[in-house]
Amino acid sequence: MKKKDKSTEEAILQVARKAFTQKGLSGARMQDIADEAGINKALVHYYFETKEKLFALIFEQEFGKFFSNLALVISSEIPLFEKIEQMVKLDIERLSQFPDLPLFVLNEVSHNPARMVKRLKQMGVKDMLGSFQKQIDGEIKNGTIKSIRAEQLLINIQSLSIFPFIAKPMIKNVFQINEKDFQEMIEVRKKEVSLFIIDALKINDKI
Amino acid sequence: MKKKDKSTEEAILQVARKAFTQKGLSGARMQDIADEAGINKALVHYYFETKEKLFALIFEQEFGKFFSNLALVISSEIPLFEKIEQMVKLDIERLSQFPDLPLFVLNEVSHNPARMVKRLKQMGVKDMLGSFQKQIDGEIKNGTIKSIRAEQLLINIQSLSIFPFIAKPMIKNVFQINEKDFQEMIEVRKKEVSLFIIDALKINDKI
DNA sequence: AATAAATTTAACCAAATGGTTAAAAAACTT
DNA sequence: AAGTTTTTTAACCATTTGGTTAAATTTATT
Structure with a gap:
């Protein structure tokens, strides 16, 4: 089940932030991010294209x-x-x-x-x-x-x-x-x- | 060609130290360590068994x-x-x-x-x-x-x-x-x- | 309701990665 | 020199991993 109070994009960012800050770029896993956000891995790529781009975004923030x-x-x-x-x-x-x-x-x-x-x-x-x-x-x-x-x-x-x-x-x-x-x-x-x-x-x- | 002034084991440790300290556990690659030490990857495992064990050794030092x-x-x-x-x-x-x-x-x-x-x-x-x-x-x-x-x-x-x-x-x-x-x-x-x-x-x- | 657009998923794929194996080469013993 | 042990390698293997695709589902648009 998905919580729609937060948009999917926001949910991914939130989860990705946690993953990257805790495990670093090489330590974090796209699959884990998708799982923890309760969505399909392809959806993460749909919103942010690549791991590197998602990471760069989080890093900038x-x-x-x-x-x-x-x-x-x-x-x-x-x-x-x-x-x-x-x-x-x-x-x-x-x-x-x-x-x-x-x-x-x-x-x-x-x-x-x-x-x-x-x-x-x-x-x-x-x-x-x-x-x-x-x-x-x-x-x-x-x-x-x-x-x-x-x-x-x-x-x-x-x-x-x-x-x-x-x-x-x-x-x-x-x-x-x-x-x-x-x-x-x-x-x-x-x-x-x-x-x-x-x-x-x-x-x-x-x- | 291999430099025999340092034993293979020492050479691996030296290279692994550099790799792990610079890239962390998840960022370092066993293949890179082998390459930079000028040896076969299997040889790294021959001396230190697993990445985790090699890392633990470096970390302790x-x-x-x-x-x-x-x-x-x-x-x-x-x-x-x-x-x-x-x-x-x-x-x-x-x-x-x-x-x-x-x-x-x-x-x-x-x-x-x-x-x-x-x-x-x-x-x-x-x-x-x-x-x-x-x-x-x-x-x-x-x-x-x-x-x-x-x-x-x-x-x-x-x-x-x-x-x-x-x-x-x-x-x-x-x-x-x-x-x-x-x-x-x-x-x-x-x-x-x-x-x-x-x-x-x-x-x-x-x- | 029909159509189009956006979102989401299941199933794949290719490359990378840690690790293994069996054989070759080198070093050591006798 | 022959045999034994240790070191080293090439070739594999299974899994993981980032990424893709085509179809399904949901959400607008008319």
Whole structure:
């Protein structure tokens, strides 16, 4: 039986997303996608032609999610520390919703860097970086924060936000915690990571 | 023609490692492994029986590398800040040698968490964590560092060290840098990440 | 209701893939 | 040198897999 509340196309996309994010391009099976969507395999091809095209579609969507709103926050006109707080919060909340996202995106970008190039150009990455660099250089000159390159800071922010989701099964095993504990740990991070970063940046004006 | 400087078995392992780390379990092909090792496919099975067994072997080796010496440093009897420095240096130097390591290990752990469980027990992870927690709690009581949980600090250290390697192709594209630039950036991180962490921990004794 | 268009399916197909087998070749023993 | 064991290969095999086709069914259109 088929649920008609969602169109067939949507149903396929939803199932394919799950399959690809969990098993990757080579690990996912068209037959499984069809089965799980409750339809014939030929129908998947009817809507999306090839596995590669279906995958490319999913990848584009997920790649978009991966960067969603980040550019907006980075190039917004708010104070640096506030901006860091917002970036961390945004990242962690987004990833709490889509925990498989970063491993999937980074994995596929590694296997096929070309796939990302087009999409990156579409988003205004270059401008974004320029304005952020300026803000940081300003703060450094003001003596508000220690000297650091914008790229390094950006990488630090993203590392601290994203990595725990990539390493989730490892973390759960190493620290012997269950899903609930993990989510609590993430909640703690949502508050503490931005403080951690800000503390690392602040000038320690000992007298 | 075959190079006999390395035994066939070793040659297979070497080629298989490359294949699996780059393409994953489902993406790698036994035929490709045989071809690249310059031998017949049946010979791969002669030495390692099945793809799964060959993969498991490679995974164990790489998983070992992933944690190599970390336990030693964590449970060593040196001051906290020095320990952090050593951990970061160890991590980044190891990953500079094996850049594909973290994505491969974390990816496969995600796809099949069971694979890691045995190996984790072999290493003394539990004791390691206990002693580290004590050291940190000591420093907190001493007023040397801000309050933080050992797990969170450990995750922060690993995030900052490992993530850039996982995101390498993304970073190279976003920041428009080539391989050499990337390696220079990593060199900078080897020095700055530990300072970043230590600064984040230090109490800011403003008067 | 009749017709046309879109959707869905069952049955196939060719290529790829992990794995096997039996024989040849190489290395080792005596 | 003859015999034994180990290593290596060519040729297969069964299954899986992405993809196709032609017919059936459902959904518009008139």
